[in-house]
Amino acid sequence: MAVRGSWHGRPRPCESLDTAEGGCATIVELPEGVAVTKLDELVGWCRKNSLWPMPFATACCGIELMATGASRHDLARFGAEVFRFSPRQCDLMIVAGRVVMKMLPVLQRIWQQMPEPKWCISMGACASTGGVFDTYSVVQGIDRFLPVDVYTPGCPPRPEQLIQSIIDLQEKIQREDTIFCREFDAPSRQQLPRALREKGRGA
Amino acid sequence: MMDSRIIQQLQTAFPDLTASEFRGQTRVVAPVESVHEVLEALKEKFAFDLLVDITCVDYLYYPDAEDRFGLVYLLANAETGRRITVRCFVNDTDPTVPSVVGLWTGANWLEREVWDMFGVCFDGHPDLRRILLPEEFTAHPLRKDYPLQGRGERHNFPVITRAEG
Ligand code: SF4
DSSP, rough: OEEEEEESSOOOOOOEOOTSSOOOOEEEEOOOOOOOOOHHHHHHHHHHHHEEEEEEEETTHHHHHHHHHHHTTTGGGGGGOOOOSSSGSSSEEESSSOOTTTHHHHHHHHHSSOSSOOOEEEHHHHHHTTOOOOOOBOOSSSSTTTTEEEOOSSOOOHHHHHHHHHHHHHHHHHHHOTTOOOOOOOHHHHHHOHHHHTTTTOO | OOOHHHHHHHHOOOTOOOOEEETEEEEEEETTTTTHHHHHHHHHOOOOOOOEEEEEEOOOTTTTOSSSSSEEEEEEOTTTTOOOOOOEOOOOSSSSOOOOOOOOTTTHHHHHHHHHHHHOEEESSSSOSSSSSSOOSOOOTTTSOOOTTTTTTOOSSSSSSSSSS
């Protein structure tokens, strides 16, 4: 199936069935303002522009997280400004700060209480790797015990970095194949986010 | 000076007390047998009515140290602002000091913290449980012979994957 034509251009958007397999060619005229897309794409598009973050802010990174949500950096521009303090109303957990071993069961429980579909951003050096706190009590990276979608480097990351992570996550959400439950299939999820691809570090 | 008078009176009451002064800070070292009476006397007779802190130092590997754990009691006179430090030393294998919760109720959590971090037992404490670390923790991590990175305690958690939500 191919979409021909352009939006405001001369030929109206139309559809033609592939005749290679012997099907009969049909031209469907679409009315103006109508687009053809995959249901999956549409769902992903809706989801990615309406993220509900759960602020799991345990340390200094939490302050930058608050700054990101505040008016100057304005996370509302990316549709993710509604922070909820109940995991049941969230779909994006932002772990901002170090997680100690006494806190980890709480973190896991909160993650499990969040309804699907859900994503996780590990914000800052501490949440991603333990940072400088390689002591008996600090978990060395929450990804050892939880699935993490995007890591944000920095100590603390600037709000711009967190916003970049959310944009990268939006790309990832857009690629997910939700309707047919193939969202966790490896290839599409393993693709590098745009920021890394631009640096030429990946395919 | 007022402190020297206090120390003299203390030393007549408790002959095995050693006292020293450094930069205006008065320090008293009491043997563990009499530390409770010394603290009681300081509270009742010398009006050091405020227990500021109880903490501990592990002198393992410390050059020329004779005893392992040095308990530190910081007292203050809330009226005059005078301060005094009382110390007492305990050793392995079962370091125990008498609890002072009977004198200052606020000692309750301070002693629990010292127990949690150093494993010094407080005899007569009403509720000697861990206060900061999880209940199932087995070590006392501020002891000098405890490895900085722990003994693998922080790795013993179930791993949650995408599939199990
Ligand atoms: S990464 Fe830096 S700013 Fe963030 S929690 Fe750790 S120490 Fe604080």
